[in-house]
Amino acid sequence: MTSGSNPALAALALSPDPPAVPAKPVITQVLDTTLSVIEKSKRLAAWTAVDHHIRPEHKIIGIGSGSTVPYVVERIVAQGEQVNRDRVFLPTGFQSKELIVRANLRLGDVDQYPNIDVTIDGADEVDHELNCIKGGGACHLREKVLAEAADTWIVVADYRKNSQTLGTTYRSGVPIEVAPFAYAKLLQNVRRLGSADAALRMAQGGKAGPVVTDNGNFVIDAPFDADAFADPHSLLARIKLLTGVVEVGLFCKMARAAYFGNADGSVTIKWDDGKIEKGSSLPT
Template sequence: MTAELSPTDIAKFVASRRAADFVEDGMRVGLGTGSTAAWLVKYLGRRVRDEGLKIRAVPTSTRTAELARQVGIEVISLDEAGWLDLTIDGADEFDPKLNLIKGGGGAHLQEKIVASASDQMIVIADAAKDVATLGAFPLPLEVLRFGGASTRTLVERVLAEMDVDGRETSLRMAGDAPFITDEGNHVLDLHLKRIGDAKALSLALNQIPGVVENGLFLGICDKVVIGFEDGRAELRDGASGEVSVTEVDLTEAAGL
């Protein structure tokens, strides 16, 4: 089975499988968006079917909601849940302090709301997402469609005053048309290369009229699980600084 998967897919499954150990019966769980999170949703669906696991899930996108329902997971809204025990999601980058860049899939607004309404957030990722400094991955910025050109101008003016190595911005496209988020907004991708002060940048961007939310997740993530293609799963705890490594049975990926 694993011979049919790429090394990256194996690593994503390993991280997802290890993080699934934190999901307990009766929990209200936030489910992230993206290729790594999809492995988690599929595995939790198997547990629901085979073990009778009972959870209520709040997905962070319509894509995740559709997949969760397909595999038999009960889907509820965040308002129905009230508060979540745990959110598990992927990331496009994470640094040594477990600060993140998210939004490569364009769902970072819902992802940030869900993660912030959780007792704990666990990020699942492959080793390529582990960086010394955030910024190589373009920072997503969800913006209103109304006045989009002026909002972009204001963003570029703010970037001129920030400690970053790049200041190019681009409107995210879906084919020949602008990409539209679940909330009906556009996404600007900020090509910054290096972010010197993520907190200052986040605060400055969110003060711009027309900006809905940025993809910097600062002080939100509690743990990161890094998957490796050989079956190792490395767990990093942000609070204690502890690092532990376990082995995942790769045959469990069969049928997902």
């Protein structure tokens, strides 16, 4: 699932020498090993995508959201101060803004730079046609704006997000950003579209009440069955037409390519023309 701001991960991703930790029980060590594989796969996807698509001539670059994105920024920084000096980086939310600022990269906004060379972003799930579910971190309105503004939109994720059909691995549902005053009626209408378990996303960590996006809106999570996801574009259109919907976390046929880091140290690249490539070497 695409996450929101993760300062611990950001610090780890931007630090060449993670701090030493004391020995842990065997069960915890096994869990840490699993997480290490996942983090390495995220890093592989991000590094490879940056190497392939962030070229010296690219000056306006969109930085997306999620747990893979710190590795995108890490790899961009590794290109050097000289090449980054004349670049401007546009964030999709608080997390990516913090990553840009902490990396001493120049921060910009899409209202200043409506034409973007490349945007690299994460995803909650990607199907065989590069349709994506996004919005687990409640940033999908701004993410979609930066995706549409980019000449090239690239998705990076680990192997768990690579699916044949949407809704297979990401079961929380389609994220729908909605006007707060209309959420109750929209819940009824989304359920009538076939999402019987559609629900308002509630805040975690002790805060009472719903999640509020950077735009001041609420989020409805709407699970649909496999038949609905057979045509994601049609599902997107039906939801988007509901009055009060601000944006829908379905990104249909927008990506040029999707990069997935695999557990075996390889990377799978899916292209928008249907071609699939797999490489076995780590970027240097």
